[in-house]
Amino acid sequence: MYDTDKRKLLSALSHGAIFFSTAFISVGVPVAIFFVSDDPVVKENAKESINFHLNVWFYGFIITGLVWITFGLLLPLAGLGYLLHWGLTIWALAQVFSNPDTPFRYPLIFRIL
Template sequence: MQFTYNTDKRKLLSSLSHGAIFFSTTLFSIGVPIVINLLSDDPVVKSNAKESINFHFNVWFWATLIGIPLGILSWLTFGLGGILFFPVVALGFLLHWGLTIWALLHCFSQPDEPFRYPFIFRLF
């Protein structure tokens, strides 16, 4: 039995799942792909939502792993560590936002194929 899914709905839900990471400073951001994963019956949308959840965990993991030592170093050196490691932080944001924009473009241009972030660990 062949199922057909609404392409516009697929684009919208997939892009909402990936775009929620732009609000990653709030815990609300991971709620969007979780709810979409629970409510959607479209396999591509579910796959994109799971990938977004995994990307959230990766962003939070690496931000914690890198951010805490940089914060301590910056505090110990009266701000000098923060200035010296600004390129590391900037690269992190560039990767975070760049990969998200890549995922969004993929969702709009190839809605029938789930997006997979490169170089991330997947829990789901």
């Protein structure tokens, strides 16, 4: 049996790490949690968070390129991207706290891990 409070905390840290910064450093939190934790739900949440980080960066590069190519005409797309990435992260945190025994899965992302 695993400690529910510890599971909630580590899972929330994994998903919430993207709020620390959009730099590459923020992915270090779920990577560290993945290697340190022995809880299978926490490990799945950490993996999902790592995949989400990779997706956010990938789509961020695409959106940034499109904004530059169109001389800023697609700048609202960047705002939509931020709203989507923050909204999905808040949803993940809410799910982790309300149902700590089930790993959260982000919809419509590519899963590399």
